[in-house]
Amino acid sequence: MPDTSFMSKRHISLKDLAREIGVSISTVSRALNNHPDISLEMTKKIQKLAAEWNYTPNPLAMGLLKQATRMIGVIVPDLVTHFYSSIISGIEDVAEENGYYIVIASSNETLKKEISSVENLLKSRVEGLIVCLSQETRTYDHFDRLINNGIPLVFFDRVCRREEVPVVVVDNVEASLKITRHFYTNGFRRIAYIAGPPHLNISQERTLGYLLGLESCRLDFRPEYLEKCDMSPESAAEATARLLNLPEKPDAIFAINDTAVFAAMKEIKAHGLRIPEDIALVGFADEFHSTVVDPQLTSITHPTFEMGQEAARLFFRQIENQETEPEQVVLKTKLVVRKSSVK
Amino acid sequence: MPDTSFMSKRHISLKDLAREIGVSISTVSRALNNHPDISLEMTKKIQKLAAEWNYTPNPLAMGLLKQATRMIGVIVPDLVTHFYSSIISGIEDVAEENGYYIVIASSNETLKKEISSVENLLKSRVEGLIVCLSQETRTYDHFDRLINNGIPLVFFDRVCRREEVPVVVVDNVEASLKITRHFYTNGFRRIAYIAGPPHLNISQERTLGYLLGLESCRLDFRPEYLEKCDMSPESAAEATARLLNLPEKPDAIFAINDTAVFAAMKEIKAHGLRIPEDIALVGFADEFHSTVVDPQLTSITHPTFEMGQEAARLFFRQIENQETEPEQVVLKTKLVVRKSSVK
DNA sequence: AACCTTTGCGAAAACCTTTGCGAAGTGAAA
């Protein structure tokens, strides 16, 4: 009568199989790995029992042995924004292909939580990190430990230290430039832009694209049309209000991200102005929101899922080759024209 | 001269500390755990070095020893919907308090992926699962292994096997009833409801609330006003179209979830009808979307973050007490009245 | 002086897996 008392255990181990068959643990291990040292007959017998008993190697033991947990730490500014959750989907997609799991932490847009997340994830022995910087982050030394020890690290969207760390970004300059030119083509001349915090690369690049766009349309740069917000709805609403109260109002506005654009939209409506008749509006927004508002919003769409996939691919490239130049993946955005910017 | 060659190692271990101080590993372990067997002097010395060298116990080794990984598996139908990402935030919040991490898998609304996610998460030795069923799921035996072995399991929102498994749900019956009565109070009499797949508890409950609501308003139930969709935008749009093509159109519509409601909204506009003048609309939708559409949408809001927190709490209650009656947490929804349902 | 108790610490097992090395057994060649 076979001993099945251990079947109530959560998981069975090599030892259980070895005891049942009456061989040593090492024989079982080798049989399951098709090692030539083990006779074909014994191999088959062991593999059959392992299959019946639904044996799977204990990943903790493997992690201890190989010093590899098959876990990727992911840090995002928040979990509930579609932009990030979609990127996470992309990361998960590639991670799963490679037999990795992701452990997600949210910085809540604070530097403090970002730092503690880095620490905690490293403590729990993730093999590396994929990170989008928080809005507050202006110092970057909490990544020293990763960089100096060659622990895989990838930044996406909001990035830093590009000489040392591979990044995935979109071509923000081109995106802003496209929007500006789109406005111009559709007859708008007083084009305003609401930027974000100047220390963020995305903010700098989008502002640059705005300026280049104006130049390529031979429009003069008017400092009062370059507004700033901290990316909160309230601050974006205030920036919009300032624009709308100018003696010469802009006739077209775009803003750094979707939160800001939707706040701007509300503010414009609150001022009793029509979109796009009085003011045209274009956003860096995601697909779903843009089609649901009224009027439907022309916007730059990010290839979010692909961004996540690319970030994960850069991660695995680091896992494989230790020494490598940090790559930069630059993805193109798409300008989807809807009603909010066409008279 | 202290040997610092191992400082390039990713992590330091008890062995490193022991070697440096010149005591055994067990002494170091005990000192760090404030075991009374170790002299105060030695304890202090060891703890000081451990702090300096930034020692943290290897969670893999601990997991192996204690048979506990401090990981919770979470399975959601998708990652990109605000409803789920917000719930995940809530789960993470409580998990972090308890020193646990969450590992997230998405079923993509398919039974197949749900089953494989259960298997894979168990393989990677999570201590239990928090799950929202996929839309396809009508068989539930892939949870047998958890239930029979006493592995912690919690369902939320879309649930099954309530006699055996603790669940977190909202009071869907009351929510639907509230909407129906709200319509009635505001003068609408031809109230239609677009339901979801009948095997889902949320669908059943919301339909029941609709019927009870009609009854409590002394309105007759008209079968043609009870439509059905599979929760995709296309199917919801078709359901809406059927309602709008009825000889006697409804003057108020609500639908099972936000995806369906937004699809209905587009369809109503496409038919050239005004909201709320021609047709009133109320949704099971989340805060952000509802305020961004035009007109702003009256809707039932879910306490998503709290749902996640409650789910996690139920989880930890199982971790602590092995034997316990499965609890049911029923949270109340809120009807937030905006323009879409008030003439 | 002989015995007992306390204090302070080390050895080893346990959790699970892989793998280099060595050993036992068998058959064949010298």
Added chain:
DNA sequence: TTTCACTTCGCAAAGGTTTTCGCAAAGGTT
């Protein structure tokens, strides 16, 4: 009969931690 080669498998270590048991020295008691 001895030696050699080959097959087939076990031992032990390593990875990091906790914990049971046990040992030695120091102190106190009779």
